[in-house]
Amino acid sequence: MGVRELAVRWADALDGVVAPTLTRTQIEGLLAELGEILAAAVRGTADLRVANEAAIVLVAANYRDPVAVSRSIAVICHDMVELICPDRSDADYESVRDRAVLVAAEFAAGFTGALRAAALGEQETTMGAALAAAQQAEARRQLSEARFQAVFAGASIGIGTLNTRGEVLDVNAAFAEMLGIPAETMPGRSVAELLGPVNIGYAFEQLQRMLAGEIDRFRVETEYVRPDGGLAYIDLSMSAVRDSAGRIRFLIGVAVDVTERKQLADRLWHDANHDSLTGLPNRVLFFDRLSNATAPLGVCYLDLDGFKAVNDEWGHTVGDRVLHDVAQRLRATVESIGGLAARIGGDEFIVLIEKCKGEHQLSAISRRLHTTLAAPIEVAGHPVVVGASIGTVFVQDRPAAVDELMHSVDTAMYRNKSGGGNRPPRGPCYRI
Structure with missing residues (x-):
């Protein structure tokens, strides 16, 4: 089996995972290049870090589903080992297989890091748009309110606002779904009441510091237990919006559900260890x-x-x-x-x-x-x-x-x- 056949197998494994912008011929060409690089690392003639870089290239090609990394690891640990050392009785077979595991671990780490970077980039962009719209509300009320409401209601990530007493002013549908609480029941209720005793922790402490004027913003990744008992991991950023006199008018929070990424990272850590x-x-x-x-x-x-x-x-x-x-x-x-x-x-x-x-x-x-x-x-x-x-x-x-x-x-x-x-x-x- 040659690298070209390996690329075809890899492309078959990734088929249907996403809808990439590349044609099938371009995908096989890309995977053939990555296959050469990874095979060199498995042979021991290239640094393991090339696997990290190969994963970044794959994410850049729009392969962002967790299934893509699990199927790619299978190709590295099985098909690529077969390519390099087809005879399992060969004296080098064990060392080749061990290096393939290390290459797969480095590939998984690169894939996870690239996914996180992409998610954080999208989060920061949305946060910037939300804050810009919120700040413009004071100067150009009608136009900015319409813009903010469009961002607020249509965002795929959670957005919510609080008053200076820590009570909910409004939340969008994405945030309500993330918390597992109907959106219409949240306005007017305090964060402490909505979270419940189980979830009162570091993020709540930071919120209290913000309400006291000690800090202007914070960001934290925290566990959240939903009312139905389900566990979620949420990346939460909160910022204070002040008026021209420096007084806090309200707080705005942006949340991303990173449960799948956390579970993927845990699974990849387990597989690598x-x-x-x-x-x-x-x-x-x-x-x-x-x-x-x-x-x-x-x-x-x-x-x-x-x-x-x-x-x-x-x-x-x-x-x-x-x-x-x-x-x-x-x-x-x-x-x-x-x-x-x-x-x-x-x-x-x-x-x-x-x-x-x-x-x-x-x-x-x-x-x-x-x-x-x-x-x-x-x-x-x-x-x-x-x-x-x-x-x-x-x-x-x-x-x-x-x-x-x-x-x-x-x-x-x-x-x-x-x-x-x-x-x-x-x-x-x-x-x-």
């Missing part, structure tokens, strides 16, 4: 947790025994199923004691225990992990048995250099493997 096959945290998230963990620490490094034979005899599909089931067993065992299990690559897993009680607890956990993995895994009607070599390290203080800890636990694991593997380690834990 978790292994796509097993759902466990990946090495990026593990090392982040490790660098901020609360000592004493216990670490178990697991390397599956006999997994290569499973792949050779049953194929990678069965091998992937085995890795998935191993991960679920590890998760169930470790999370029950408040630990973290992660997949750091291939058939290697790692377990972190914060506030570890000592070497005796770590040895007991290692034995539980051996017992957990000893039971056969049934895949497609076949019982598959894999064991694990486990290295354990107990540290009283979080190490300044994470590499030192990883080297120690890796050494302990290989000491166990050279001693026969697939059995609990004898004697005390390796300690640094």
